[in-house]
Amino acid sequence: MNLSGILKRPDCSLYYDVAGTGPAIVFAHGLGGNHLSWWQQVAHFSRRYTCVSFAHRGFTPSSAVPGLTAPEAFADDLAALVDELKLGDVRLVAQSMGGWTCLEYALRHPAKVTRLVMACTSGAIDPGTVEGFDQVAFKTWLSRAGASMAELERRGILAASGERMAREQPALATLYRQIYQLTPDAFRADVRARIRGQRVLPASTLARLAIPVLFLNGDEDCVFPSPAGPGLAKAASRGRHVEVARAGHSVYFERAAEFNRIVEEFLS
Numbered sequence: 001m002n003l004s005g006i007l008k009r010p011d012c013s014l015y016y017d018v019a020g021t022g023p024a025i026v027f028a029h030g031l032g033g034n035h036l037s038w039w040q041q042v043a044h045f046s047r048r049y050t051c052v053s054f055a056h057r058g059f060t061p062s063s064a065v066p067g068l069t070a071p072e073a074f075a076d077d078l079a080a081l082v083d084e085l086k087l088g089d090v091r092l093v094a095q096s097m098g099g100w101t102c103l104e105y106a107l108r109h110p111a112k113v114t115r116l117v118m119a120c121t122s123g124a125i126d127p128g129t130v131e132g133f134d135q136v137a138f139k140t141w142l143s144r145a146g147a148s149m150a151e152l153e154r155r156g157i158l159a160a161s162g163e164r165m166a167r168e169q170p171a172l173a174t175l176y177r178q179i180y181q182l183t184p185d186a187f188r189a190d191v192r193a194r195i196r197g198q199r200v201l202p203a204s205t206l207a208r209l210a211i212p213v214l215f216l217n218g219d220e221d222c223v224f225p226s227p228a229g230p231g232l233a234k235a236a237s238r239g240r241h242v243e244v245a246r247a248g249h250s251v252y253f254e255r256a257a258e259f260n261r262i263v264e265e266f267l268s
Contacts, residue, residue, distance in 0.1 A: 001050065007077075007084050012063040014077055016054035016085075020046025023114075024087040025267070027053045028078065028098030030120075030250070031188055031195075032160040032180040034059045040256035041093070045264070049091075054081060056101065058191070060182040067190025071198065075104035082112065091115040091267055095252055096160070096224065099123035100195050106209060115267055116209065119216045119259070120224045120249050122199070122232055127224075129202040130231030141225045148222040159223050162248025169254065176253055203235040212238045214266045216259070218247030240266065 001021055007014040017035050019042050027038040035053040042051045055062040057077055058070045078101055082090055091114055094102035099121030106113045122130075128138035149159040157166045161176040206213065213236040217226035226243060233239035242262050244251050252259045 024050045030096030067187040074101040093117040127228040132231045133228040145222045206236040218251045221249045223249040
């Protein structure tokens with residue numbers, strides 16, 4: 001099955017793609033992406049799964065909405081999409097910002113989710129509440145990461161794609177930037193500010209999830225603190241953590257073969 005569609009919501013429209021047949025995987029993109037970001041995953045997983053990718057509200061080609069309020073509806077939008085497509089149970093794969101969407105959905109609808117992948121994200125979980133990675137460690141990491149991001153910006157490199165992708169895979173980095181530029185900068189800035197303000201839940205919240213949860217990080221990430229990954233996995237009752245070497249914030253894009261292998265093993 002291959003189809004594209006528009007889901008009408010009360011205040012906006014959401015674009016989505018569906019490819020393949022089998023158990024459903026829903027991919028939720030990060031702040032720098034949209035449904036196109038998952039091209040390497042859809043090509044791989046659609047041989048065995050029904051792959052659903054969508055653009056969050058406000059992210060092109062979904063309709064424009066105010067950035068400061070958009071995240072409030074992300075989980076509701078996902079619920080509406082799952083219902084519209086009559087997916088039954090789902091496996092959720094979340095990248096960065098998508099972690100806010102998928103974690104909230106999984107907490108609200110535990111019977112609908114069989115597996116959750118949190119790639120380079122803790123969603124609304126405050127990393128500073130993680131065992132082995134406290135507020136002091138988080139603030140120290142933020143200071144170092146801020147300096148790294150400033151240097152990348154000075155060099156014209158997106159922090160979310162990273163220096164190594166720009167150096168070793170320039171064509172891939174160019175494609176990442178082209179997808180990134182489809183959505184207005186001001187909207188993304190407002191969404192970033194809002195979701196950061198929502199990052200207030202303690203890590204103990206993860207114990208509410210009875211399903212397997214995979215926290216997958218890149219060891220060179222300067223956007224999300226990968227050192228928090230092991231503690232996040234420990235906080236979940238059935239948590240796992242995997243760190244990918246020589247990868248930044250967008251492991252799914254930069255190291256797609258490795259990402260796909262790890263996720264496929266987790267979903268099996």
